[in-house]
Amino acid sequence: MHPTAPVTDPADPRLSDYTDLTDVELRRRREPVEGLFIAEGEKVIRRALHAGYRMRSMLLTPKWAGQLQDVITATDAPVHVVTPELAESVTGYHVHRGALASMERKPLPALADVLAGARRVAVFEDTVDHANMGAAFRNAAALGVDAVLLTPRCADPLYRRAVKVSMGAVFAVPYTRLESWPRDAEAVRAHGFVLAALCLSPTSVTLDELAARRDGKLALMLGTEGEGLSPAALQAADVHVRIPMDAGVDSLNVAAASAVAFYATRPRP
Numbered sequence: 001m002h003p004t005a006p007v008t009d010p011a012d013p014r015l016s017d018y019t020d021l022t023d024v025e026l027r028r029r030r031e032p033v034e035g036l037f038i039a040e041g042e043k044v045i046r047r048a049l050h051a052g053y054r055m056r057s058m059l060l061t062p063k064w065a066g067q068l069q070d071v072i073t074a075t076d077a078p079v080h081v082v083t084p085e086l087a088e089s090v091t092g093y094h095v096h097r098g099a100l101a102s103m104e105r106k107p108l109p110a111l112a113d114v115l116a117g118a119r120r121v122a123v124f125e126d127t128v129d130h131a132n133m134g135a136a137f138r139n140a141a142a143l144g145v146d147a148v149l150l151t152p153r154c155a156d157p158l159y160r161r162a163v164k165v166s167m168g169a170v171f172a173v174p175y176t177r178l179e180s181w182p183r184d185a186e187a188v189r190a191h192g193f194v195l196a197a198l199c200l201s202p203t204s205v206t207l208d209e210l211a212a213r214r215d216g217k218l219a220l221m222l223g224t225e226g227e228g229l230s231p232a233a234l235q236a237a238d239v240h241v242r243i244p245m246d247a248g249v250d251s252l253n254v255a256a257a258s259a260v261a262f263y264a265t266r267p268r269p
Contacts, residue, residue: 007080010089014080017102018059021160022092024130028156035105037158039168041097042067047168054104061087061098068099105158108176111149111184115191118146118174119267121219123188123195125181125233126153127254128224133157134165135255136222141169143262148175149188149219185236193219197229197237198261204240211264220261222254 007015017036020026031037036056039048042064049055055077060068065081072079087095115121122145127133133155140148148157154177155162157170178184185195194215210218221237223229234240243252243260252260 005078005080007082008086010086012080014057014078015059015082015090017057018087018090018100020092024159028159031159032105032156036102037105037156037163038160039101039103040095040099040160040164042099044163044168045071045099045101047171048101048103048163051168051171053106053171056102056104058102059087059090059100061095064097064099109174111176111178111187112191114147114149114174114176115188115193119217120145120262120265121147121149121188121193121217122258122262123149123151123178123185123219123221124154124254125151125221125229126224127222128153128155129254130155130159130161131165132253132255133159134162134170136258137162137166137173137175138169139255139259139262141166141172143259144266145173145220145262148173149184150175150177151181152177152179182230182233182236185233188219189238191217193217194239195219195221195237196239196241196265197221197223197234198243198257199223199229199234199240200242201234201240204242207241207243207261207264210239210241214268218265220258220265222258222261224254 039045055075057077058079060081061084062081122140124136137157157175163170189195196210196218221229221233243257
């Protein structure tokens with residue numbers, strides 16, 4: 001157990017992991033390089049620990065120091081207790097849940113390891129919105145997706161907002177980042193997956209038609225929030241799939257589309 005330590009100076013170097021959390025570009029550059037991410041809120045912190053991530057430190061207001069006493073007792077990481085005002089000064093925003101933890105990242109697994117034993121995989125191409133990324137991981141965890149593959153320009157699933165929106169589901173679904181997309185589509189296919197691209201294509205089948213095929217291994221490809229999948233990704237796919245819609249709506253938010261597609265194509269007994 002590491003004793004809790006009150007901190008009164010926002011410039012204290014022990015709090016450096018938590019500085020400027022609202023500066024998205026800074027944190028996106030800094031966190032992967034330094035091998036850390038921030039877990040916010042009691043449930044997310046507990047889920048990160050349960051998933052095997054090692055804690056670097058905690059920053060807590062007094063109320064949450066009590067709520068997380070069992071976690072404090074079990075860790076040898078430093079625990080910094082601060083006032084809500086000091087927490088806001090350090091992080092740049094009002095920390096509503098009063099509990100933050102700096103966690104160590106794990107090395108991303110190899111593609112072959114992520115795909116081993118998987119039947120349903122989601123491939124996200126250039127999804128840059130952190131809220132959509134978090135929601136997509138939550139959908140994947142809830143709806144039978146075994147692994148997630150991210151193209152190089154996708155948002156970081158371990159960025160604070162993505163983790164928060166996912167409610168910690170980013171810790172529950174194996175994922176890795178592809179190095180050369182869409183060339184890596186062939187590697188996914190080599191593992192026995194049918195690549196199904198969600199798009200508005202004149203050659204597309206409906207999602208119901210895809211689900212009726214009951215493919216043993218299926219990789220669902222979803223594109224950006226605005227433009228959808230790239231022409232190169234569409235060319236790499238085995239089949240184009242559309243979600244039929246009414247009322248003149250031609251597309252859904254990528255997180256909503258992923259939920260519909262994951263549910264419709266979930267493995268059946």
